[in-house]
Amino acid sequence: MTKQQQRMPGSDPLRDGAVLDVRGLTVEFPARGRNVRAVDNVSFTVGRGEIIGLVGESASGKSTLGLALMRMIPAPGVVSAGTIAFGGRDLASLPEAEMRELRGKALSLIVQDALATMNPVTTIEEQITEVIRDHGGDRSRKSLRARATEMLREVRLPNAEQSLNRYPHQLSGGMQQRVAIAEGLILGPELIIADEPTTALDVTVQAQILALLRDICDTRGTSIIFVTHDLATVAEICDRVMVMYAGRIVESGTVSAVFSKPAHPYTKALLSGLLPLSGEPPAELEALPGQPPRPDAWPTGCRFHPRCPLWRALGEPEICTTTDPEVDESDSHWAACHFADLEGAGR
Ligand code: SF4
Structure with missing residues (x-):
């Protein structure tokens, strides 16, 4: 040296x-x-x-x-x-x-402005399950929703199941960031x-x-x-x-x-x-x-x-x-x- x-x-x-x-x-x-x-x-x-x-x-x-x-x-x-x-x-x-x-x-990327990375006209459920569908995962609606709910619970999003039906702008900044982390983690x-x-x-x-x-x-x-x-x-x-x-x-x-x-x-x-x-x-x-x-x-x-x-x-x-x-x-x-x-x- x-x-x-x-x-x-x-x-x-x-x-x-x-x-x-x-x-x-x-x-x-x-x-x-x-x-x-x-x-x-x-x-x-x-x-x-x-x-x-x-x-x-x-x-x-x-x-x-x-x-x-x-x-x-x-x-x-x-x-x-x-x-x-x-x-x-x-x-x-x-x-x-x-x-x-x-x-x-x-490997995944989580950025500062979670909202900017989300599609404003699709629900949280669609945002999260799209990641799985893009990689050829299980395509059944029921199992995708169950997986998304499980993931949102893991990142401790309050009212995880109800939040799946909401749009990004309906969530607080902290909730948006949890959704972004859930998206980043869902494929392990x-x-x-x-x-x-x-x-x-x-x-x-x-x-x-x-x-x-x-x-x-x-x-x-x-x-x-x-x-x-x-x-x-x-x-x-x-x-x-x-x-x-x-x-x-x-x-x-x-x-x-x-x-x-x-x-x-x-x-x-x-x-x-x-x-x-x-x-x-x-x-x-x-x-x-x-x-x-x-x-x-x-x-x-x-x-x-x-x-x-x-x-x-x-x-x-x-x-x-x-x-x-x-x-x-x-x-x-x-x-x-x-x-x-x-x-x-x-x-
Ligand atoms: S950090 Fe300062 S002291 Fe160290 S090499 Fe650079 S200029 Fe020199």
Whole structure:
């Protein structure tokens, strides 16, 4: 391991039997006559029943990464490099027809605005049972309705059977999100990509949905990649966390390791508004000065250097502006920083 691969003491090696194994994933979009990387050489694994928080500011690439795993990058963007090993196949190179078959069945996406993903002129029953029919499941009306009712009960939707006859706009935001989760779960996927699924909800409903997702992972063994800008949510339900900045993962590890001993200055800045894990987190994060760079204007060397307090405190060392810190590809606690704080981290 090089000095720049800052693996923390006491951390685990790469695990066997991961549900998802992503290596060198890169997503590019054409812009002004050249290809720009929105996600750049990202590698990680997800274990069975594990919830991984994917955090970072807007434009960090976290939502693009989630869409890339679903192979739903909007054209003309493309997954230009890397592999996505899932269920014995490489999703990055799978023919679209096979990928369509996997979506919903083996991996599903839950987004922030559940209402926007629903057909406003069909009932909840039709919305949910359509997912089963699309994948060639049992087509008997009675059994489909029974399955939909069972699923709505599982996501603890009040008056599940009556709700099947209602239209999306007749449900509250929290109920709509439960229906979206029911749709995402009904075919028993191994992996869910949840992109800010609770951001639009009030605090009480948010807590209920988070508890529901945690329960689903524990009882079904479903894995979740939880895309969020909210570190309090990560502390609440995630097992591990990956911090993204300018298209790359800059720090990764268990929630307890990263939150107790953050090693990257960006993670430290994000966490500086949070109290310890055992305390009550504040509603607002302390904002980091400056703006994240655009994908077509990433700084040379470490992409965080123009905003990095440690770089300035160290007298602006040249290596930060000329040499990109290497990333680790393991499940250990690591940070992509030439001067990562290794002292006592990960213990
Ligand atoms: S490599 Fe340099 S600029 Fe980048 S985070 Fe570390 S200290 Fe800051």
